[in-house]
Amino acid sequence: MAATAATVAALCELPGMERLSEDQLRSLADHLQLREFATGDVILRAGDPGRSVHLVLDGDVEVSTGTGVQLARQEAGTLVGAVAFVRRGPRTATCTAATTVRTAELSEETADLLFTVDPAIGVALELALGAQLGRDYRATSAALTRLLAEH
Amino acid sequence: MGREAVDLHAVAAVAESIEVDAGDVLIREGDDADAVFFVVDGELAVSGNGPEGPVVLAKIGRGGIVGEGCLLSPGPATATVSAPAGAQVLRLGREDFDMLSVADPAGSLGILRTIVATIAARLDEATRQLDAADVARISAARVALHA
Numbered sequence: 086m087a088a089t090a091a092t093v094a095a096l097c098e099l100p101g102m103e104r105l106s107e108d109q110l111r112s113l114a115d116h117l118q119l120r121e122f123a124t125g126d127v128i129l130r131a132g133d134p135g136r137s138v139h140l141v142l143d144g145d146v147e148v149s150t151g152t153g154v155q156l157a158r159q160e161a162g163t164l165v166g167a168v169a170f171v172r173r174g175p176r177t178a179t180c181t182a183a184t185t186v187r188t189a190e191l192s193e194e195t196a197d198l199l200f201t202v203d204p205a206i207g208v209a210l211e212l213a214l215g216a217q218l219g220r221d222y223r224a225t226s227a228a229l230t231r232l233l234a235e236h
Numbered sequence: 237m238g239r240e241a242v243d244l245h246a247v248a249a250v251a252e253s254i255e256v257d258a259g260d261v262l263i264r265e266g267d268d269a270d271a272v273f274f275v276v277d278g279e280l281a282v283s284g285n286g287p288e289g290p291v292v293l294a295k296i297g298r299g300g301i302v303g304e305g306c307l308l309s310p311g312p313a314t315a316t317v318s319a320p321a322g323a324q325v326l327r328l329g330r331e332d333f334d335m336l337s338v339a340d341p342a343g344s345l346g347i348l349r350t351i352v353a354t355i356a357a358r359l360d361e362a363t364r365q366l367d368a369a370d371v372a373r374i375s376a377a378r379v380a381l382h383a
Contacts, residue, residue, distance in 0.1 A: 100308075104338065150367040168363075171349075171356040177363050204341035208348060212308060212337075215352040218359050219309030225362040226314065232369045 092117055092189045095142050098162050101212025105205065113206050116199055117189035122182035128165065129180040135169020137192045138214070144186035148178050157224060158183065164217040170196075171214060242299050242350045244326070246343070247274050250336050251326035256319040262302070269306035269313040271329045272351060275299065278323030282315045290316065304354045307333060 092114040096102050102110065120139070122128055128139060131151035141161050148156040148165065156178060159165055169176045170193065191210075200207030251274065256262060263269050265284065273280070275298050282294040282302060293315060296302055302317045307330055319325075328347075337344040 150363055150370075152367050152371060154367055154370045156363065156366070168356045168360050171353050172360065174360075177360050200345065204345045207345045208337045208341045211345065211348045211352050215308030215348070215355055218352065218355040219305045219311075222305060222355060222359040222362060223309075223311070223314065225359060225366055229362055229366045229369060232366065232373060235373065 089114075089119070091142060092119070092140075095140055095162060095189065099140070099164075099209075099213035100216040101209040104212075105209050109203060109206055109209075112203070113199065113210070114189070116195045117191050120188045120190050122186040122188070124182055124184055126182045126186075127179060128182060128186065128188065129169075129176050129178070131176050131179045133176045135166060135172075135174065135176045136194075137190050138164055138166045138170035139180075139188035139190050140164055142187040142189055145183040146186055147181045147183045149181070150178055156228070157221070164214060167214050167217050167221075171218070242274055242301060243346060244274060244276060244299065247326050247328065247347055248276075250332065250344075250347075251328040252332075254325050254327050256323045256325055258319065258322040260322075261316060261318045262325070263306075263313045263315070263317040265314065265316045266312050268310070269303050270310070270331075271327050272301060272303045272307045272333075273317070274301055274326040274328070276324040276326060278319060278321060280317050280323055280325070281320050282317050284315050301351065301354045304351045305358075306330075307351060308355070 093110050096110055096114055105113070117140070128146060129135070141159060141163050143161055146159045146165055148159055150156060165180045166176065173193065196210070262273055262280065275296055277298060280296045280300070280302055281292050282296060283290045283292045306313060333344070337348065
């Protein structure tokens with residue numbers, strides 16, 4: 086299923102996207118695949134090959150490590166699966182739909198093609214990924230510090 | 237070249253070269269940081285505050301990056317970065333980077349991808365540590381339970 090105006094609206098909320106014109110945003114949105122998950126569905130599984138990143142459009146996503154340590158509950162407007170997408174390695178966390186979830190998924194192949202055609206879209210998406218990863222890193226570091234203090 | 241490997245020539249074309257004297261602090265924990273540093277020569281020490289004073293968390297050599305998190309998600313620096321024996325670094329400020337990425341998206345995309353990949357690698361490592369620490373905590377709890 087192709088992306089819709091709702092995807093463009095969700096993209097607009099990401100840091101970096103304010104640099105793009107309406108045409109560029111629509112072009113990016115057109116390259117995303119809409120996905121739907123029922124409560125309890127696994128969206129991404131730690132250890133699986135990571136070939137895409139998801140923008141959460143609706144619903145809540147539970148993020149946990151491969152051994153089940155809860156990392157975060159992500160809401161609409163967040164990017165999940167960014168680490169593996171950026172590093173082109175295996176998924177580092179498991180993401181499960183905590184409610185009905187809709188996402189817009191961008192594959193590596195599509196991203197590579199799109200970035201070659203229009204590097205400005207690449208810059209905007211990398212800025213969004215960097216901001217998300219930075220937030221996740223701060224949250225994970227804080228959780229690690231708390232855990233070590235308890236231990 | 238892997239995504240995390242930095243092209244220092246590309247960075248040097250747009251960043252400011254700085255000679256850091258031995259012992260100088262580049263980033264202080266808690267301060268607002270607004271630049272990323274690329275190590276050209278020498279070594280930087282990343283340290284945090286432990287219960288008994290500063291603890292060196294990592295040493296970053298040639299081709300390494302520090303301050304990457306602050307460039308894309310502004311906030312207080314999470315660690316102190318110094319050059320115990322001096323170093324040569326390239327400093328890329330947030331404003332300079334913003335201007336470059338608008339003026340030359342294709343030229344800046346490689347640098348940006350390196351920075352983002354470095355943040356992803358640090359998050360990956362922190363997630364592994366959290367997993368390991370939690371397993372250790374659960375094991376300790378089990379030992380205590382059966383003691």
